Amino acid sequence: MIVLKNLKIKGFRAYTDEQEFTFESPIVLLFGENHKGKSSTLNAIEWCLFGSRNCTGGDTGIRERINWEIPNRTLVNQDVWVELELTDEKYQNYKILRRWIRRNRDEVQVTLPNGQVLEGQEAEKELSYLIKSSFRDFLTTVYQHQEVIRSILVQEPRQRNDAIDRLLGLSDYRNILKGINEANLENALKNMNDFRNELDSKLKTAKNIREYDLKDKKERAFQRGIHQNEINQKSLIEIAKNIKEELEGVANEWGLSLDDSLKIPEHWSESSQFQELVNKEITKFRSEMPDIKEQERLNQYRLSLSGLKIEYEQLEKKLKQLKNEKEKFIKEIGDEEAINKIKDNIQKQIEEKNKELSEADAKASVISKAMEYLKLEGIDKDICPVCGKRTPDLLAHLEKEWREKYEKKVGEIKKQIDDLKTQLNDVERLEQNYKKLREDIENVEKEIKETSNKIGEILGETITTQDDPIVVLNKKLAEIQKELQILEKAVSTKQENLNEIASKVEKVQLIGDILNLEEKRAELEQIEQLPEYKQMEELIDKMSILCNDVKDIEQAIKETMREEAQNKIEKAEEVIDSYFRRITNNPLISKVRFLANEDRRTGGNLYEFRDQDGKDLLSVLSQGDLNALALAIFLGMATSESMNQSFGFIMLDDPSQSLGSQHKANLVEVLNKVLEKRMVILSTMDEELQSLINSQITKRKTKYLFSDWTPEKGPEVKKE
């Protein structure tokens, strides 16, 4: 068995400076508070023996090992190494030195008993030969990790089963099963099968749709008078030939040309193109038909004539209206000569009144000036300044005469003149109206003449003043109407011909569509026989075989894992039973049976713990009991005679996490038993456990006290 002698650590995890440990006693104790470097010491032994490749990463089954950092974070030079001195079963000394190079890369050096130093692959090989154990065996039988006990303590059965798997050293099985499960091959197979099912479903739907379309087209074809025996390529080509001949006939008759690209189809698949071109030609013929052109021309001509007729009739109506107005004017007021006479008469009256006003104004002016004179100062008011005659109270007398006689008269004359001027204006306005009426009549007569000339021009004949243009126009319009009726009949007949051709083209298209649908239906029916379909099925089979192969392998792994579990349990069951009952000391439990069965849900291992009566224990165990169970399994596996251990020591990291005082005392009792077979390296912060170990462990002890850890210096370790 391998026995530890000495350990040196430099720069590893919690350590910065070099630290040395000796293992000269049967039990080596690492005492101290949490985070002082105790676990790093145990980790250093593990790392030195198995290296970064084994100790780091999730595959270890230890969660904290994911992104696990080897070098101390504060180190500048990163000089990181661990050196172990140990002896083999022949008590020969070996020195193992592992040095950290970079992440996931370290180098090992083995110094043999004869002093020879091995390096690289040679050193790894020698080390492997020396320790004879795998990393998973080491975790099962040598190193009890804190996390395993914590996992056992959880109540969730799956996690607990996982933890017991790890305790039994079955992590590799679990990891391989996890990898197979994560590859999810079944999903790939499911996707392939889904595609095939969807394809088959689409195929069925497509067949139904084709069938429905075919039935619909055939019904339409029969309604169009196509017989079943005409639904073939030969008939389609015959009808197409006939159509082309008819179109050529129409083109010749109407002086039109047929598009050169119009070819008789050689295969039914050309029927759509043929239909398109024929319809284009029919549309062209409809618009370019000579009768249609003539119809258009005559309609345009009729429209022009009708326009002129309306224009001429409106002008005549307007002229008649103007003449009536003129006649009424003359009748009521008179003609231009009569108006002039009235105007002259009013002007004469105005002249006379102006004269009368002038005279009255002269006398009034003299009297007015005399009154102004008499109003002056120092003037004899009774002597007339005009005639010199003395008249008493002359000014008053003059004022009365001016007021009564001249002021009234002048006002009257002025009013008469204004009235006469108003009359004159009215007459002049009438004169203007008369002139306007006369001009309007002249203009309308001119327009009538011009319109008449236009009618003559459009009819191509001369319209004299002796002719009635309206009658001439009506006669011409009646002729045009007759011509249009004849044309309409002709056009209708020709359109009918073209409609018949169009109907035949539709037949060609219907036959083409039916032949196309029949071919597509046949294609669908052939899909399952296609090489692509067969290739698809072959590949699905291939994937199915791969899935089945992997399933069989999974089954083999699970069976092997269960057998290995059962085998290990069988070998260590007695010791586990003994340790568990010693630690728990429960009077109700006289026997613990540890069973590994198949978990029918996952196919993994399902562990059961039953008492002497076969009753389930897990459901009644306390946290302390579960902690004891984890320790019992570990210690049982580690110390069972039949497990062929190559290591002469075990490492316990914080074993009393959930143990009560009595459990702890019992554990120390068990440790005394274990110490008979193995050296124990125990790390704990539990003062009660420390005290119990100090007082109850009968073997010699080496104690290392961990305190005052600082990032720069690492832990302060004192040996006692």
Next chain:
Amino acid sequence: MSLKELVEDKITGEPEEMERRKKIWENIFNAYEQGGINAIVSYLREEADDILEKFEIPQKQLEKKL
């Protein structure tokens, strides 16, 4: 016996089938030895992808036929 051999002994099937399965198991185990869980996932996915890539060709052709 090693884990690899223990599992190999449990693999079942007709002779040809068993031979093929043992070969796959050997590849799974070697992948695990060399790169852990992720290497197993990569290996098996590569096997599946090889089939899936070939499957895509008839898949596309058949989709067009519809």
